Amino acid sequence: MARATDSDLAPHELRVLLAVADTGGFSAAAETLGLTQSAVSHSVRGSERKIGAVLFERGRTGARPTPAGEKAVAHARRILRLLDVLIAEARSAARSDAAEGPLRIAAFRSAALHLLPTVLQRLRARHPGIEPRVRIVREVGRGTAGEVADGKADIGIATLGGSGPILPGLVASGLFEDPYALVHVVNHVAPRSLPLIDWAENCGSYTRDWWAAQDWIPTATVEAEDDGAVLSLVSGGHGMAIMPALSLVGAPNSVAVTDLGPKRPTRQVGYVTTFELARSAVVRALVRELRTTVPQGVSLLSVET
Numbered sequence: 001m002a003r004a005t006d007s008d009l010a011p012h013e014l015r016v017l018l019a020v021a022d023t024g025g026f027s028a029a030a031e032t033l034g035l036t037q038s039a040v041s042h043s044v045r046g047s048e049r050k051i052g053a054v055l056f057e058r059g060r061t062g063a064r065p066t067p068a069g070e071k072a073v074a075h076a077r078r079i080l081r082l083l084d085v086l087i088a089e090a091r092s093a094a095r096s097d098a099a100e101g102p103l104r105i106a107a108f109r110s111a112a113l114h115l116l117p118t119v120l121q122r123l124r125a126r127h128p129g130i131e132p133r134v135r136i137v138r139e140v141g142r143g144t145a146g147e148v149a150d151g152k153a154d155i156g157i158a159t160l161g162g163s164g165p166i167l168p169g170l171v172a173s174g175l176f177e178d179p180y181a182l183v184h185v186v187n188h189v190a191p192r193s194l195p196l197i198d199w200a201e202n203c204g205s206y207t208r209d210w211w212a213a214q215d216w217i218p219t220a221t222v223e224a225e226d227d228g229a230v231l232s233l234v235s236g237g238h239g240m241a242i243m244p245a246l247s248l249v250g251a252p253n254s255v256a257v258t259d260l261g262p263k264r265p266t267r268q269v270g271y272v273t274t275f276e277l278a279r280s281a282v283v284r285a286l287v288r289e290l291r292t293t294v295p296q297g298v299s300l301l302s303v304e305t
Contacts, residue, residue: 013046015080017076085101085280089101099129103283104155115269118293127282145158145272148273155273156273171272176268177269181260183234183241184241185255195218195240196240199227235255
């Protein structure tokens with residue numbers, strides 16, 4: 001039988017690391033945990049001694065994770081989440097119940113608005129014990145995949161293939177292809193002559209080559225916060241936009257959607273999770289619902305789980 005060693009970190013030590021990282025200081029972490037500041041400091045020093053690295057930079061304004069600390073905190077979140085999953089699934093198995101417990105989902109805006117409501121409705125009908133918690137995350141930089149990698153989400157609804165290789169420790173799978181279209185106000189005689197409206201999450205590397213080859217697309221003169229703001233501006237006649245179908249679900253009647261032809265760009269929408277959580281009952285239940293729900297105007301992929 002394996003025995004604990006002096007270098008093993010206990011769950012309560014991991015919770016202290018998270019509290020310090022989340023609150024930005026030892027005093028705030030102590031208040032959150034109901035401990036004394038000296039107890040928090042002692043716990044962090046013990047963790048640093050066991051790991052063999054300084055995890056936090058201490059200063060007058062608080063404590064900030066070092067690069068080693070950022071790694072430790074991300075793993076701590078994932079380990080503690082797996083402990084929660086262990087307890088929930090063992091209890092469910094003992095009672096022969098369906099999947100239950102919290103399910104943390106990170107999603108970009110249009111997926112949260114136009115994909116998840118139907119998915120979660122079906123999920124709750126089949127598994128009333130699952131408690132979904134959805135956070136909207138901008139799909140720029142590390143995006144929803146970063147939330148999963150950092151242990152802040154169990155699964156992320158993500159755009160795949162547009163930001164280089166998947167982050168280490170994660171598994172990804174495609175759900176559907178999301179085609180782009182030209183969007184403009186109805187009855188405009190020359191929509192391609194309109195100024196371009198865009199937003200930061202649009203035109204990833206999956207559309208960049210196509211975009212660069214289109215000499216009729218001007219430089220954007222209006223930059224909006226998100227695709228909802230873009231659609232509102234287009235509806236008001238302020239310009240045209242090139243948008244994915246998922247962003248156009250429920251578009252107002254004042255907006256016309258024009259197909260960009262057989263060589264139109266597409267983005268792949270899928271999910272990312274960790275190798276460990278991919279086997280959990282709550283994540284598998286959500287994935288099953290995701291695979292049977294395709295918003296209008298997009299194409300289902302034939303991809304195995």
